[in-house]
Amino acid sequence: MSERIQKVLARAGYGSRRQIETLIKEGKVSVNETVAKLGDQVAMGDNMRLDGTAVPAKRLWQQPQQVLLYNKPVGEVCTRRDPEGRRTIFESLPTPEEGRWVSVGRLDINTSGLIILTTDGELANRLMHPSNEMDREYAVRVLGAVSSEVMQTLRDGVELEDGKAKFNDIQESGGEGANHWYHVVIQEGRNREVRRLWESQGVQVSRLMRVRYGPIIIPSQLKMGRWMMLGGQDLAALYEEVDLVPKVEAPVGRAQREKKARPIRANTTTRPARQKRESANNKPKLESTNTKVKTARQKTDSTKKKPKNSPRIRGY
DSSP states (O other): OEEHHHHHHHHSOOOOOOHHHHHTTOOOOEEETTTOOOOOOEEEOOOOEETTTOOOHHHHOOOOEEEEEEEETTTTTTSSSSSOOOBBGGGSSOOOOOSSOOESSSSOOOOEEEEEEOOOHHHHHHHHHHGGOOOOEEEEEEOOOOOOOHHHHHHEEEETTEEEEEOOOEEEEEOOOEEEEEEEESSSTTTTTTHHHHHHOOOEEEEEEEETTEEEEETTTTTTTTTTEHHHHHHHHHHHHTOOOOOOOOOOOHHHHHHOOOOOTTTSSSOOOHHHHHOGGOOSSSSSHHHHHEEEEHHHTTTTTTTTTSOHHHOO
């Protein structure tokens, strides 16, 4: 079975489909020694080169689909190399089995929280594509209380310099003294959109954390600057959200499973695989990612009658 070149290369992590299309237009992609053009397809067994370098067939057709969750701290940037020498998120991540990590969206240097990374370019593309209206939920700490009129204005929409923007949902979430917390949901990923929406109403944001992306709520045991692999039902739930099916990997031994699941300084973090084996009477205090994803999906299932453009706050 043959597929479009940009789809195959994007799935293998060589860039987004749009980036691959640009490379094809520039004549940097060839198939069987022939320069490719837009619309060409490639099949297993074809020899492909990208910018003069041979593309391994294993990476194109047999790569394992890995997904991990990273809790980004303030002060790190989401680029692979920073000209100013600032630390990047990729310095904290393990080496993937095949391909490279593709970040599902970005967070600015002053924003912390959940980032999903994957070696599956097709999954990343669908999670970020505007047509899928994927929820991004943030916990926001602002200075001072916000009136109900301002909250309604932010729900209705505000004209920013790059077009109209709004919060699809906004809820109060407590606070003490001058600091007040809110949870907000947006369904697009424009640069600093959450901060700019608050600033349009004269509200100062003092802290911003992403707590959910689509069905994935950041696990409570995932500490700042740490990562953990996603697998099992959690992985299936994420693929199902964008109408994809993950490839099933060949069974591996216990040592390999533990190595794949072990984050940095893993002795301080309980492995999700072990938590599944705990008895109900000896349940650990920290919830596994399976529990988190299942909780988010159960809440979605219980409100199926609500339209997709009316998300609920779920990242508490």
